[in-house]
Amino acid sequence: xxxxxxxxxxxxxxxxxxxxxxxxxxxxxxxxxxxxxxxxxxxxxxxxxxxxxxxxxxxxxxxxxxxxxxxxxxxxxxxxxxxxxxxxxxxxxxxxxxxxxxxxxxxxxxxxxxxxxxxxxxxxxxxxxxxxxxxxxxxxxxxxxxxxxxxxxxxxxxxxxxxxxxxxxxxxxxxxxxxxxxxxxxxxxxxxxxxxxxxxxxxxxxxxxxxxxxxxxxxxxxxxxxxxxxxxxxxxxxxxxxxxxxxxxxxxxxxxxxxxxxxxxxxxxxxxxxxxxxxxxxxxxxxxx
Amino acid sequence: xxxxxxxxxxxxxxxxxxxxxxxxxxxxxxxxxxxxxxxxxxxxxxxxxxxxxxxxxxxxxxxxxxxxxxxxxxxxxxxxxxxxxxxxxxxxxxxxxxxxxxxxxxxxxxxxxxxxxxxxxxxxxxxxxxxxxxxxxxxxxxxxxxxxxxxxxxxxxxxxxxxxxxxxxxxxxxxxxxxxxxxxxxxxxxxxxxxxxxxxxxxxxxxxxxxxxxxxxxxxxxxxxxxxxxxxxxxxxxxxxxxxxxxxxxxxxxxxxxxxxxxxxxxxxxxxxxxxxxxxxxxxxxxxxxxxxxxxxxxxxxxxxxxxxxxxxxxxxxxxxxxxxxxxxxx
Numbered sequence: 001x002x003x004x005x006x007x008x009x010x011x012x013x014x015x016x017x018x019x020x021x022x023x024x025x026x027x028x029x030x031x032x033x034x035x036x037x038x039x040x041x042x043x044x045x046x047x048x049x050x051x052x053x054x055x056x057x058x059x060x061x062x063x064x065x066x067x068x069x070x071x072x073x074x075x076x077x078x079x080x081x082x083x084x085x086x087x088x089x090x091x092x093x094x095x096x097x098x099x100x101x102x103x104x105x106x107x108x109x110x111x112x113x114x115x116x117x118x119x120x121x122x123x124x125x126x127x128x129x130x131x132x133x134x135x136x137x138x139x140x141x142x143x144x145x146x147x148x149x150x151x152x153x154x155x156x157x158x159x160x161x162x163x164x165x166x167x168x169x170x171x172x173x174x175x176x177x178x179x180x181x182x183x184x185x186x187x188x189x190x191x192x193x194x195x196x197x198x199x200x201x202x203x204x205x206x207x208x209x210x211x212x213x214x215x216x217x218x219x220x221x222x223x224x225x226x227x228x229x230x231x232x233x234x235x236x237x238x239x240x241x242x243x244x245x246x247x248x249x250x251x252x253x254x255x256x257x258x259x260x261x262x263x264x265x266x267x268x269x270x271x272x273x274x275x276x277x278x279x280x281x282x283x284x285x286x287x288x289x
Numbered sequence: 290x291x292x293x294x295x296x297x298x299x300x301x302x303x304x305x306x307x308x309x310x311x312x313x314x315x316x317x318x319x320x321x322x323x324x325x326x327x328x329x330x331x332x333x334x335x336x337x338x339x340x341x342x343x344x345x346x347x348x349x350x351x352x353x354x355x356x357x358x359x360x361x362x363x364x365x366x367x368x369x370x371x372x373x374x375x376x377x378x379x380x381x382x383x384x385x386x387x388x389x390x391x392x393x394x395x396x397x398x399x400x401x402x403x404x405x406x407x408x409x410x411x412x413x414x415x416x417x418x419x420x421x422x423x424x425x426x427x428x429x430x431x432x433x434x435x436x437x438x439x440x441x442x443x444x445x446x447x448x449x450x451x452x453x454x455x456x457x458x459x460x461x462x463x464x465x466x467x468x469x470x471x472x473x474x475x476x477x478x479x480x481x482x483x484x485x486x487x488x489x490x491x492x493x494x495x496x497x498x499x500x501x502x503x504x505x506x507x508x509x510x511x512x513x514x515x516x517x518x519x520x521x522x523x524x525x526x527x528x529x530x531x532x533x534x535x536x537x538x539x540x541x542x543x544x545x546x547x548x549x550x551x552x553x554x555x556x557x558x559x560x561x562x563x564x565x566x567x568x569x570x571x572x573x574x575x576x577x578x579x580x581x582x583x584x585x586x587x588x589x590x591x592x593x594x595x596x597x598x599x600x601x602x603x604x605x606x607x608x609x610x611x612x613x614x615x616x617x618x619x620x
Contacts, residue, residue: 128592131344
């Protein structure tokens with residue numbers, strides 16, 4: 001009797017351990033599948049010998065690919081455009097989202113409902129690619145950096161996320177601010193924004209990634225290669241139409257690989273520290289909405 | 290006398306409307322700062338969302354950007370639906386949009402659910418965190434980077450990881466048989482779906498993991514006491530807990546299926562245009578890549594069709610969402 005009990009007690013434990021091991025192994029494989037394509041590009045970007053094949057470690061190590069990328073004046077400009085639009089765009093986008101969100105939580109304000117619907121309607125219906133192009137073109141915005149900074153700055157979805165977050169600020173904070181004689185704008189600057197650092201970080205990062213990764217708006221509204229951002233330049237390079245003439249050991253594929261790494265490097269460095277803010281951003285939306 | 294009786298109520302009504310107006314006016318004055326703060330948002334929406342809607346009128350005009358627009362009524366819609374050449378391309382693009390979007394949505398959501406359930410079973414917190422960090426990563430790569438990366442990895446030459454791998458394990462016999470994955474109409478869609486799985490599955494698990502972490506651990510203990518095994522718990526506890534989240538994710542994304550553009554555009558090339566052309570790329574290619582003077586009218590008409598279908602989808606999904614999510618809509 002005691003014996004059978006013992007067997008029964010041990011068996012599930014063993015099964016659980018096996019399960020955990022198999023589960024861990026599966027996830028290690030999954031992680032490798034995610035990493036290997038990126039690792040391969042990194043490895044090849046340092047490899048001066050082509051015919052990379054299945055090598056996951058450079059055969060002839062060298063920085064020449066990167067020297068080509070950073071040695072080309074033609075790549076500085078796109079990098080500068082990317083940095084400029086990302087910084088300006090994110091600042092502007094955060095300003096618009098917080099202002100809009102703050103106004104939308106004034107439940108007693110006459111016309112609040114109209115403003116909310118005014119914004120929400122843009123999520124239901126839009127002019128479409130060509131009418132938008134024609135109108136922006138007639139406004140003189142096409143082929144200027146204004147369009148790629150201004151256009152993505154108003155994102156109603158992110159504005160609603162911000163509003164959900166602001167709703168969580170206790171009403172007593174506003175009341176005491178009003179008692180202290182704060183104007184709405186002062187309340188906004190001194191109470192609302194300092195209390196929303198987490199949301200500002202999350203939504204700000206989402207905007208920054210959007211601006212840094214933007215390709216569609218450039219493709220549609222920018223023809224002038226002087227105004228290309230790094231994504232546009234990278235695309236042209238990888239498609240082979242705009243490769244810098246190589247003057248060193250690096251061949252064109254090594255340069256391509258190096259350019260891809262340069263495009264993702266700033267994000268890769270920051271990502272491990274910022275990941276929690278990105279996750280938080282999704283959860284603000286998921287939990288409340 | 291009777292005149293007076295008639296007049297009295299009218300006067301009260303008049304008075305009450307004026308006092309109401311006065312009240313609203315004082316309230317509006319009280320909120321004046323807020324109106325000012327909303328002004329920038331209002332102007333942005335006006336310029337970038339509402340003014341472009343005026344441009345929809347071009348759907349009923351012939352317009353090439355050079356000559357004055359001439360009104361042609363519903364000519365472009367007739368072309369779209371009945372012209373032997375154009376309607377073929379148009380219907381092909383509509384079908385591709387729906388097929389690619391829906392399949393992609395179901396595939397990534399399905400995989401994300403499975404990954405989340407197993408990730409949730411992970412006991413070592415640090416290991417779980419590392420795995421999560423890794424699988425979220427590709428979501429943040431731009432589509433240009435993703436396409437560049439895979440076009441190098443899938444290259445049909447001795448640089449390509451996949452082709453040399455296939456050669457080494459003997460699936461393909463010689464260098465002549467290298468498969469041009471992104472340039473073959475048989476391979477393009479499977480590869481497109483795989484790339485999407487690689488890029489988005491991990492990030493999709495965030496929302497499911499959030500729901501799973503909200504399950505009361507006592508439920509699992511109670512189930513263990515009742516003798517439920519691990520897989521039974523996954524089947525009868527974990528899965529039902531995220532069923533509503535799954536539905537939510539599907540509804541939210543179903544509303545957006547017509548918007549497919551960038552991911553297809555960066556992976557597309559002329560060799561696979563039939564199987565990869567979706568509505569937005571069709572509009573773009575017809576307008577800017579056709580090699581002729583663009584007829585903005587025709588592509589605006591296709592765009593209007595797309596926007597209308599999109600609107601119906603959003604409204605249907607919104608209605609559906611309110612039903613299954615206790616009154617919460619998506620817009």
